[in-house]
Amino acid sequence: GIQVEQSPPDLILQEGANSTLRCNFSDSVNNLQWFHQNPWGQLINLFYIPSGTKQNGRLSATTVATERYSLLYISSSQTTDSGVYFCAVRTHNNAGNMLTFGGGTRLMVKP
């Protein structure tokens, strides 16, 4: 099956800093989503971005499908950005539409 690798696995930032999280995948995809898992365990949808670039406030994401990677940018980080960030993908060959998740990037933003 498809492999999804996220980097870095852990990241510590000072409040106000910027960061880039990366998601590499091993096959062509027609769905890519970024999620934020908050301290209560909830998965918050951030972006649905199988290709191109999107922005939502301090967050933006870019997927380069032909090169099989996606980037999540966090600017002016805040303590509330702490948590785990997951990317998840669906391959073209997947009839059942399952999402395959990466291992996540654990982000801690210090005040």
Place this chain on the structure above:
Amino acid sequence: EPEVTQTPSHQVTQMGQEVILRCVPISNHLYFYWYRQILGQKVEFLVSFYNNEISEKSEIFDDQFSVERPDGSNFTLKIRSTKLEDSAMYFCASGLAGANEQFFGPGTRLTVL
């Protein structure tokens, strides 16, 4: 904004007991999913459901698991005889079409003692 809801938020059960986790997907969605996340691990796919039948299931989804859409709004996951290793966060998700965005519920944390 419509959202996926799940009940209960936390369920504690004894090993060997049956549990039913409930989900109300977004009303006009056609595709429904269950995922689980063991503490500290990645989120794993369990099953997808479309047109009143299972369209795909993972190796985790063995005979102890079943899903049902008993009416027009609820989507349930049943575990017949829970094991300690079933302790996890269970997420329900729904989508309008197959390749479209999947919207996740807040999860049910299942603890098996």
